[in-house]
């Protein structure tokens with residue numbers, strides 16, 4: 001499996017002189033309840049409940065369910081004034097029966113009054129620049145003059161100002177959440193249906209916030225097409241660098257769908273940017289129960305070494321040299337050890353390439369000869385044991401090292 005042209009799979013800073021850790025883009029820390037997004041804080045995991053916010057009991061239960069499995073920020077949809085008012089009760093019940101949960105309210109078309117109300121009860125308000133001041137498209141329009149463009153810009157400023165002031169005075173935050181699929185018509189006419197149009201939409205809102213001394217801003221530029229989402233976020237970072245802005249980014253691929261492809265699509269978009277150091281909070285949007293999104297988020301973060309929430313397993317794909325049923329053994333090892341967060345465990349099929357390719361595993365289970373495996377601590381071979389006792393002996397070794405905890 002080892003190739004000559006690439007550094008070995010177990011390359012570490014010590015062996016190659018290259019630091020393989022991701023250098024995250026420097027951003028300001030933006031508060032969402034008792035958490036911060038950006039500013040070097042761990043990449044936060046978020047999701048959104050599906051319940052109607054008017055169903056107070058159902059919403060409280062759904063928020064709690066998500067929070068308990070690791071969703072650190074929960075978003076709710078607030079399409080009307082009644083929904084906005086319901087958030088007061090939802091927040092209070094969470095505090096009384098559970099604990100405060102960082103809450104984000106999503107407001108939609110012409111949502112200024114709703115946003116102003118809900119800003120009293122949540123930690124962050126998400127607005128969509130394409131919908132916040134919504135002008136019905138005119139079918140006979142072929143262009144926007146500069147005067148028309150600026151006139152709507154003025155209307156946006158007037159509408160946004162009270163919300164910005166309210167959030168600023170409470171030290172709360174705002175997400176300026178641009179969606180490729182809902183750009184304002186005047187942006188479409190001026191910049192096209194492009195990443196540029198998405199970035200300019202965000203910048204227009206940022207400038208209004210900054211003119212009011214409000215900087216608790218996070219940004220998202222989402223699209224259902226992964227290349228568009230990646231290009232928009234890269235361009236946003238470039239423009240922010242040019243303008244001396246350091247707002248954190250929320251990453252996500254919208255309408256990713258479900259199942260394996262939905263997860264791969266989200267990972268392709270979110271993972272690519274995270275690997276470049278871009279991104280401070282993520283949401284994987286699946287057409288499935290929101291609880292299903294959280295493990296995907298953590299897997300992306302763990303795979304990139306950005307957060308450690310589970311055991312990291314290294315296993316070879318097996319080949320003609322494999323000396324035992326690798327799939328079965330990996331399954332058994334995982335069953336026995338998957339509660340030991342923070343450990344690296346390798347399961348390798350043979351002694352020829354296994355030890356060299358175990359990366360920087362803390363423990364290794366390696367095929368030695370027919371019927372026997374070797375256990376490793378780091379790179380040191382500790383003992384040879386019959387394969388039938390392999391998993392138990394691995395547990396014994398971890399116990400002897402004082403690194404075992406009961407499940």
Ligand code: SF4
Pocket residue numbers: 001316317318319320321322323348349350351352353354357
């Ligand atoms: S059995 Fe050995 S050679 Fe084959 S894939 Fe596994 S480690 Fe590589």
